[in-house]
Amino acid sequence: MTLEVLTLSDIPTVSSLYRDFALEERTTERTPVQSFNDIVSTVRVDITRLEVDCIVNAANTSLLGGGGVDGAIHSAAGRQLTRECATLDGCDVGDAKITSAYRLPCEKVVHTVGPIYQKEFNKHPRRPEMLLRSCYRRSLELAVENDLKSIAFAAISTGIYGYPSKRAAFAAADEVRKFLEQPGNKDKLKRVIFCNYERKDEIAYEMVLPKIFPPTKKDLASEEESATETEMAPKGAMAPVDDVTSKDEGAPKNDAAPNEDESRKDDEAPMDEPATTNGLSLKEDSGPKQDSEAMEDVTSNVNMAPTSDVAPEEEPIPMEEPSHKEALSPKEDLKSIEDVAYKHEVASKEDLDSIASAP
Secondary structure, eight states: OOOOOBOGGGSOBHHHHHHTTSSOOOOOOSOOOHHHHHHEEEEESOGGGBOSSEEEEEEOTTOSOOSHHHHHHHHHHOHHHHHHHTTTTOOOBTOEEEEEOTTSSSSEEEEEEOOOHHHHHHHOTTHHHHHHHHHHHHHHHHHHHTTOOEEEEOOTTOSTTOOOHHHHHHHHHHHHHHHHHSTTTGGGOSEEEEEEOSHHHHHHHHHHHHHHSOOOHHHHSOHHHHHHHHHHSOTTOOOOOOSSOGGGTTOOTTTTSSOHHHHTGGGGSSSSOOOOSTTTOOOOOOOOOOHHHHTTOOGGGTTSOOSSSSOOOOOOOOOSSOOOOOOOOSOOOOOOHHHHSTTOTTOOHHHHHHHHTOO
16 A cells, blocks of 8 residues: 655644644743744654655665664665665665665655764763764765755664654754754755654653744734735835844854854753753763653753763653654664764863763
8 A cells, every 4th residue: 555645845843833823832031033944844754755856864784674753764675675685785874875775756865873862871871862963964965065956854863773752752852953043054044853663752852942943923923914915014124034143143142152062052941852962972970850741841950960871861741642663773883982072072181081981
């Protein structure tokens, strides 16, 4: 049975989700940017149904297919995809490689290998987030290098690899925003889609996106107000621009500050997201919250060091359907942290040295 293919027009942007009240405004100091909100999307659907320029597969290091979304993509694409992947000599954790899509409705498939959360956390608490961010950054770079205008991400590492959904969503959304803020990148991508299969991942993005991509006045205006503003605009007037100053378009408030713990106080608002330092640091969490707090409040305790070698866990979110499961890779040898963070613009030598020297 052939499933219906979804095109970009079928996938709601963050802007349309605000207008439809599917996303709620949250307290944040991030600057609203209309162009960002018109690019970023989220949808809960089988990623193999998306007719976009490329989809991102949550692969293992062999790239030869596995369980979960990896197996679903290989099955839908056909054996030719596996044959091409066999020529790529595998892929390191945090890196990505690109192939043709064959029988899939998209044009290309980007294969990225996410971190196994507990395994990487045991090496250093910052390591899982650094590797996950690298997955999203490298995938975006490959899309731009291959002139692909629309990219859809599966939820990387949140299946059998055990990455907490809300922390993963925060790292993914924040890394996408950082990428769009770099000069020229915003014009190279028409759409960036977070495609979720499990309800827990969908909930995570509903919580995170308003913090990273807050609504503009246009997003919150009713259709009648928008129509009135259009009618009242003088002839020849410029079209509405982003809700940011022309002096620093798209940059989040205080994001350029050296100390991002101070510059991003918005991330301390009640929500289960990790505190980060220039997109690198995942501060140690004190452990799981109670059910009533798990969905909204984790950052109040992120500055506390872990009391054991066990990574902090999230309270489970009730699931409505079976999940894709990412297969554990038969090859689990990882390169040094320098190899996977070599492209991170803000990584300091001190950060890398401290991580590399961890037990």
